[in-house]
Every structure is written in C-alpha cells, then in structure tokens.
Amino acid sequence: MPGSMVEDRKPQDWFNLVLAVCLFISPWVLGFVGIATAAWNAWIVAVILGALAIAALSVFAEWEEWINLVAGLWLIVSPWLLGFAANTNAMWTHVVIGVLAAVISAWAVWGHRNAPHAHA
Numbered sequence: 001m002p003g004s005m006v007e008d009r010k011p012q013d014w015f016n017l018v019l020a021v022c023l024f025i026s027p028w029v030l031g032f033v034g035i036a037t038a039a040w041n042a043w044i045v046a047v048i049l050g051a052l053a054i055a056a057l058s059v060f061a062e063w064e065e066w067i068n069l070v071a072g073l074w075l076i077v078s079p080w081l082l083g084f085a086a087n088t089n090a091m092w093t094h095v096v097i098g099v100l101a102a103v104i105s106a107w108a109v110w111g112h113r114n115a116p117h118a119h120a
Contacts, residue, residue, distance in 0.1 A: 012108040013056040016068060016101060020050030023075075023097050030089040037082045038090035045071050045078075049101060056108075065108045072102030 024046035026032075027039035048071055052064045075098025079085040 010057065012065075012104045013053045015104050016049055017053035017057070019097050019101050019104070020046045020053060023049065023093070026093045026097075027090075030093055032084075032087050032090040032093075035084050035087055035090055038079070038084040038087060038094070041075075041078050041082060041084075042090075042094065045075055065105045068105035069102050069109070072098045072100070072105060074098070075101065 023042050027035075027042050033039050049068060052068055052071075056064045075094045078098075079091040079094050085091045
C-alpha cells in the first residue's frame with residue numbers, strides 16, 4: 001500500500017501550510033508590521049514554508065523537509081540574529097512557529113526513514 005505511506009505524511013504538510021499562513025499574516029495580526037526586519041523575515045520564511053508544503057503535498061521529497069527544518073531553526077534564532085527580540089510579539093511568533101515547523105519537519109523525516117518502503 002504505497003499510497004497509504006504518502007497519505008500518512010500529508011498531515012505534516014498541511015500543518016506546515018497552516019503555519020506558513022499564520023506566519024505570513026502575523027505581522028498584521030500581532031502588530032509588528034512596523035518592524036521591517038521582523039515583518040520581512042516572517043513573510044520570506046512563510047513563502048518558503050508554504051511553497052515547500054504545497055510541493056510536498058503533491059510529491060514528497062525528503063530534502064523539502066530538511067529545508068523546512070532549517071527554516072524552523074532559523075525562525076527560532078532570527079529574533080536575536082536580526083535584532084528584533086525586544087518586540088515580544090515578533091520574537092514569540094518566530095520562536096513558536098519555528099519550533100513547530102522544526103518538530104513537524106523532523107517528524108516527517110523520521111516517518112519517512114522509519115516507514116516500510118514499498119518495492120515495485
């Protein structure tokens with residue numbers, strides 16, 4: 001049942017897509033659109049996460065999950081590296097979404113590596 005293996009990964013891809021949308025709208029919703037570095041970081045990483053999630057929904061590739069993991073880790077450290085950690089809304093948004101994205105991507109990689117692969 002190779003289709004079920006692909007279906008099992010879809011929740012992670014949908015979660016990443018939801019995270020991408022949340023991250024993209026967060027500067028407006030949480031009021032840090034005036035902090036250009038934080039807002040642009042959120043928008044750029046959201047587009048990357050969203051594009052990879054959409055791609056993974058059609059065809060899974062492990063490298064997409066590794067990029068998501070790196071993007072999640074970047075979100076976690078970016079408030080300090082880019083200098084907007086003093087804004088708690090921006091900082092916590094980046095850290096929480098970063099942790100969630102990293103965990104979801106690690107979950108997808110772990111699932112892919114530990115799932116029985118179908119041989120044609």
